[in-house]
């Protein structure tokens with residue numbers, strides 16, 4: 001197919017006929033493929049099999065002698081705190097361990113702010129009726145849902161290859177005290193796989209905010225999820241940057257082992273500066289008499305040090321890299337020269353972000369569904385599920401088998417071309 005922008009009506013109609021034939025062929029195959037969520041596949045989960053048996057009846061004690069089966073250590077066992085500290089590049093005293101979902105820790109952190117306020121707050125956030133939250137887009141639908149559910153107005157900010165549009169972020173934050181915080185996925189963002197530049201990180205740490213209790217939620221979910229060993233994204237330590245910039249309380253950092261060990265049975269953490277940690281501790285000790293330390297112990301036995309973590313992540317990458325590469329190959333072949341779509345080529349993380357012909361993403365997802373391929377709903381990567389240009393589709397290649405990924409991406413490409421040709425004809 002040549003460039004859609006250079007085709008005349010007759011050529012487009014001919015192209016549509018071919019595409020429709022391809023689409024009907026695909027439909028006749030009665031496929032049933034699910035590309036909706038970024039879940040690890042069974043093979044990835046199987047890599048952690050050792051974790052299920054690595055503890056023995058006499059190996060239930062943390063390095064400080066605590067019995068992990070019992071109550072206690074509300075902030076996690078020392079070696080699990082060290083595990084995350086080394087992973088995200090901070091001090092273990094700045095880390096509190098959570099149970100299996102970092103999303104829960106984020107939700108809890110917001111709930112504390114809503115009920116009690118943050119250090120620097122003049123009132124609990126729930127009293128701020130017009131509270132707002134900045135959302136770099138495209139972004140993670142579950143982030144948006146958390147802040148929407150908790151009553152924040154979501155403000156979309158464009159995400160560039162080097163991070164959020166900082167001119168806009170700085171302006172908004174400086175002017176509006178009801179903007180209380182911001183989502184950030186600084187390394188291999190979901191879904192674009194973008195990496196924040198050191199300059200963007202510095203600006204985030206040092207910008208002026210009208211709200212004295214402004215918080216960055218630094219979701220470092222993919223901090224060690226490199227696809228290529230020899231081409232790894234890196235980040236500065238945001239906690240130190242905020243400290244240096246004179247805004248030590250500005251950031252909460254989150255991470256988990258959901259995509260390192262088990263998504264359904266990992267461990268998570270929140271990291272912050274000492275003052276914020278002391279603030280959080282007051283509530284964590286009320287909320288629970290101690291987290292699941294047996295699972296923490298299991299994790300540090302399976303991954304005792306950074307070298308072991310490297311090995312685990314290398315094996316994870318070996319399973320998923322071919323799925324990313326086959327997706328990118330098909331996109332390249334199918335869309336080459338058509339001008340219909342563009343996409344990112346991530347170095348890590350869990351997604352590929354595809355931009356189809358403007359105004360067709362919903363149609364593409366609907367066509368794919370009819371052909372038996374379930375995709376993440378169009379719009380999901382924007383607040384309120386409203387993609388203003390109706391063009392972004394999140395591809396999650398990790399869960400299906402490589403053959404299914406191939407089939408699904410081919411269907412996606414046919415649907416995208418068909419919808420583009422149809423739209424173009426309408427626009428003529």
Ligand SMILES: Cc1ncc(COP(=O)(O)O)c(C=O)c1O
Pocket residue numbers: 038100101102103104140185190219221255256257258263268
């Ligand atoms: C950016 C990001 N943060 C958080 C999560 C969920 O993390 P957890 O399983 O630790 O709740 C995901 C899952 O896809 C994610 O993409």
